[in-house]
Amino acid sequence: MRLFFGQWCIPWPGRKKPTTITGVATTSSPSPPPPPPPESDDDNDSISSAIDVVLAVEDSMTRALPSDDTPSAEMATSVDAQDLKTLLESKDKIIRNLETLLQDRDSEIQELRSHLDMFQSVFPFSNPVSPTATLHHHPASPPPFQQPPSQNLVAKSLTSLLDGIARPRKQRAQGISAEPQSLSTIQELSQKKFPTYPKNDRSRELIKGAILDNDFMKNLESTQIREIVDCMYPVEYAADSVIIKEGDVGSIVYVMEEGRVEVSRENKYLSTMTSGKVFGELAILYNCKRTATIKAATDCKLWAIERQCFQTIMMRTGLIRQTEYTDFLKSVPIFKDLPEETLIKISDVLYETSYSAGDYIIRQGARGDTFFIINKGKVKVTIKQSNSTEEKYIRTLQKGDFFGEKALQGEDLRTANIIACDPDGVSCLVIDRETFNQLISGLDEIRTRYKDDDVAGRISSTNKEFQNLKLSDLQVLATLGVGGFGRVELVQVNNDTSKSYALKQMKKSQIVETRQQQHIMSEKEIMGEANCDFIVKLYKTFKDQKYLYMLMESCLGGELWTILRDKGHFDDSTTRFYTGCVVEAFDYLHSRNIIYRDLKPENLLLDITGYVKLVDFGFAKKLQNGRKTWTFCGTPEYVAPEVILNRGHDISADYWSLGVLMFELLTGTPPFTGADPMKTYNIILKGIDAIEFPRNITRNARVLIKKLCRDNPAERLTEVQKHKWFDGFNWEGLRTRTLTPPILPVVRSAIDTSNFDNYPPDADSPPPDDNSGWDSNF
Numbered sequence: 001m002r003l004f005f006g007q008w009c010i011p012w013p014g015r016k017k018p019t020t021i022t023g024v025a026t027t028s029s030p031s032p033p034p035p036p037p038p039e040s041d042d043d044n045d046s047i048s049s050a051i052d053v054v055l056a057v058e059d060s061m062t063r064a065l066p067s068d069d070t071p072s073a074e075m076a077t078s079v080d081a082q083d084l085k086t087l088l089e090s091k092d093k094i095i096r097n098l099e100t101l102l103q104d105r106d107s108e109i110q111e112l113r114s115h116l117d118m119f120q121s122v123f124p125f126s127n128p129v130s131p132t133a134t135l136h137h138h139p140a141s142p143p144p145f146q147q148p149p150s151q152n153l154v155a156k157s158l159t160s161l162l163d164g165i166a167r168p169r170k171q172r173a174q175g176i177s178a179e180p181q182s183l184s185t186i187q188e189l190s191q192k193k194f195p196t197y198p199k200n201d202r203s204r205e206l207i208k209g210a211i212l213d214n215d216f217m218k219n220l221e222s223t224q225i226r227e228i229v230d231c232m233y234p235v236e237y238a239a240d241s242v243i244i245k246e247g248d249v250g251s252i253v254y255v256m257e258e259g260r261v262e263v264s265r266e267n268k269y270l271s272t273m274t275s276g277k278v279f280g281e282l283a284i285l286y287n288c289k290r291t292a293t294i295k296a297a298t299d300c301k302l303w304a305i306e307r308q309c310f311q312t313i314m315m316r317t318g319l320i321r322q323t324e325y326t327d328f329l330k331s332v333p334i335f336k337d338l339p340e341e342t343l344i345k346i347s348d349v350l351y352e353t354s355y356s357a358g359d360y361i362i363r364q365g366a367r368g369d370t371f372f373i374i375n376k377g378k379v380k381v382t383i384k385q386s387n388s389t390e391e392k393y394i395r396t397l398q399k400g401d402f403f404g405e406k407a408l409q410g411e412d413l414r415t416a417n418i419i420a421c422d423p424d425g426v427s428c429l430v431i432d433r434e435t436f437n438q439l440i441s442g443l444d445e446i447r448t449r450y451k452d453d454d455v456a457g458r459i460s461s462t463n464k465e466f467q468n469l470k471l472s473d474l475q476v477l478a479t480l481g482v483g484g485f486g487r488v489e490l491v492q493v494n495n496d497t498s499k500s501y502a503l504k505q506m507k508k509s510q511i512v513e514t515r516q517q518q519h520i521m522s523e524k525e526i527m528g529e530a531n532c533d534f535i536v537k538l539y540k541t542f543k544d545q546k547y548l549y550m551l552m553e554s555c556l557g558g559e560l561w562t563i564l565r566d567k568g569h570f571d572d573s574t575t576r577f578y579t580g581c582v583v584e585a586f587d588y589l590h591s592r593n594i595i596y597r598d599l600k601p602e603n604l605l606l607d608i609t610g611y612v613k614l615v616d617f618g619f620a621k622k623l624q625n626g627r628k629t630w631t632f633c634g635t636p637e638y639v640a641p642e643v644i645l646n647r648g649h650d651i652s653a654d655y656w657s658l659g660v661l662m663f664e665l666l667t668g669t670p671p672f673t674g675a676d677p678m679k680t681y682n683i684i685l686k687g688i689d690a691i692e693f694p695r696n697i698t699r700n701a702r703v704l705i706k707k708l709c710r711d712n713p714a715e716r717l718t719e720v721q722k723h724k725w726f727d728g729f730n731w732e733g734l735r736t737r738t739l740t741p742p743i744l745p746v747v748r749s750a751i752d753t754s755n756f757d758n759y760p761p762d763a764d765s766p767p768p769d770d771n772s773g774w775d776s777n778f
């Protein structure tokens, strides 16, 4: 799929103007040689050569035409007729070229529009910028897109398309989430077998090509693609039948083998798709309803795969690999006493290497930084004595054995040779020194730090004050914010203006529609149990037929996002203070195996003293020891690569986002920022080393950001407090709240909302009732 937005900004066909022709035709002097064609853009090249032909013909005509002092009417007429014919043919050629070009551009526009529509269908933040969004113009973001001066229709329609694309940080970023329908255990997933369907090589290639051509699926691993290809079964649809109906719950992904389908939305034609295209992937990948209708325009032959089979394939590759590696590690003596979760962690950092018989995997005397576990085949250990040139055979090692441990124990030089000696080749699992040391020491500490003492639930025990409180006792004073499921209001209890609270009100119907029930329950549970000064406290929950409510402490200093928006960026020490608050909140959560997953300045609120607290636990999740989670959620600019690649993620994803936060606080813009989410994801996948750091980021800050934003989750720094950037930082002062915050918000009373943006009254009609009972535990 092509998305050259920059290219489209040039008003077509601006580079070769028709005026050039007019200009040459009116001159009677010999024409200069045509200018060299532009270096890029095939389309313009073809116009250019067609135009050059006309120029040459017109030029020769001009020169051949009788001048006043050579009057030969006969000759003039014959030259006239011939050259005129050539001229007309050339003009005709230009017209045909231009028509072809227009058709090409039309289909590109259609493709682009369809592409955009697909993004907008699944990512609500790529919707056209709403009028209220102008309230939140971010100073550091680029100026709003300028209309090109051309009135050309092509340019105009593209301009309006481009206007619909979300620009970085212009408005508050919205979180996204897609929870697989049922999360199964590793055993279930790995044992699950799906029938495979025979197909010829041409069909296999076609399906593979369709997947690689699809922006939402092209990042799948080759094993996943192979499994999908195997499991796809043939289906046929007669012309005019509806294959997918907009709004339905989708359960099948298709690849088109033969035929033509038409895509429409709200009865408006969107595009036509032919052989070699995937469709129906959005509803399955993003757990939403069908975003468009697909109707067979001719008889169609398709390949199909069911949701469950598709999702299982997506999830199990990583899981099976992790399980296999973990099992291996259990057979390695040095690891045998480590707990399961540590082994799982280690298995995440392993990578696999292969050798042919006779290859030296390790050479005695060489420097070494890697530790190996044999996964397949046998190796020979030999040692060369200093007084001999001969290599002495020591032993043979096989599957499950390890070698290279001396490097990890701090020895620099290899003490023996390791030679692959299996005719079928050798495969090893490898860990590098840095990862190994970092991970083991880190996990040791994690184990000792792990506390389970205060999970009793603060809501029930300590908040007797709110025990008898009813929803009707609350009075709404103002709106503090608008979230995905409704508004957050500032409220008081029984007209007591000396205290205020924040009441988050969420539409039940919308929660169900977006399948976020599980997330909301976990938000209540995690916030309710959390007892940390750096996390907004949840006092009580309510529900009625239409809404769920969460009564929280109010943080009247406003969002850190608003302050950043107004200031542009923060200096090193301001950033350090806010990052420190987040580190404290993360330490609290992570030591309880809770992953937060939605770090961004919008979710950091200042209390009246200027300390920040984490809010919005909609994506937070308690993980089983050492296990990962697969939900695609977060905010595009902040998601870690493993989330994008669907490889499973754990608390290390939070450290990635901490690096992103530091960068955004120091510069005003997150490091990975594209014109649309898919571009942002592609930039994220290129890694932090591809990002240019502005000069105002100090060396220590840069080093820390890079250590947090490592591609490999296991390599990310987790002991952030000890990093050089925090040297001299008063952690104790932060914890005891005696450290002076960099910004003291002005809050005049318990009901002063001046640090929040203004929100117009809710214009939406009330949501429908939902009495289905899914929220009985809320």
Ligand SMILES: Nc1ncnc2c1ncn2[C@@H]1O[C@H](COP(=O)(O)OP(=O)(O)OP(=O)(O)O)[C@@H](O)[C@H]1O
Pocket: 173, 174, 175, 480, 481, 482, 483, 484, 485, 486, 488, 502, 504, 536, 552, 553, 554, 555, 556, 559, 602, 603, 605, 615, 616, 617, 618
């Ligand atoms: N305890 C609070 N005190 C003050 N303001 C709050 C509080 N909780 C939420 N807000 C305001 O309301 C906004 C939305 O709240 P929150 O992020 O929890 O809602 P959400 O529906 O989960 O949002 P999103 O869709 O962005 O995830 C916050 O960004 C903040 O401005």
Ligand SMILES: Nc1nc2c(ncn2[C@@H]2O[C@@H]3COP(=O)(O)O[C@H]3[C@H]2O)c(=O)[nH]1
Pocket: 113, 114, 115, 117, 118, 121, 244, 250, 263, 270, 271, 278, 279, 280, 281, 282, 283, 284, 289, 290, 291, 292, 293, 294
């Ligand atoms: N929303 C949308 N879907 C499209 C478009 N073009 C093709 N599609 C496909 O139409 C499918 C309808 O069902 P899904 O939402 O599952 O996935 C959608 C896409 O695969 C388009 O322009 N917009």
Ligand SMILES: Nc1nc2c(ncn2[C@@H]2O[C@@H]3COP(=O)(O)O[C@H]3[C@H]2O)c(=O)[nH]1
Pocket: 362, 368, 381, 394, 395, 402, 403, 404, 405, 406, 407, 408, 413, 414, 415, 416, 417, 418
């Ligand atoms: N020095 C030594 N290394 C051995 C022997 N048997 C297996 N090895 C492995 O060979 C490896 C060579 O690289 P290292 O020195 O890092 O670690 C060594 C051991 O893991 C042995 O008897 N002596």
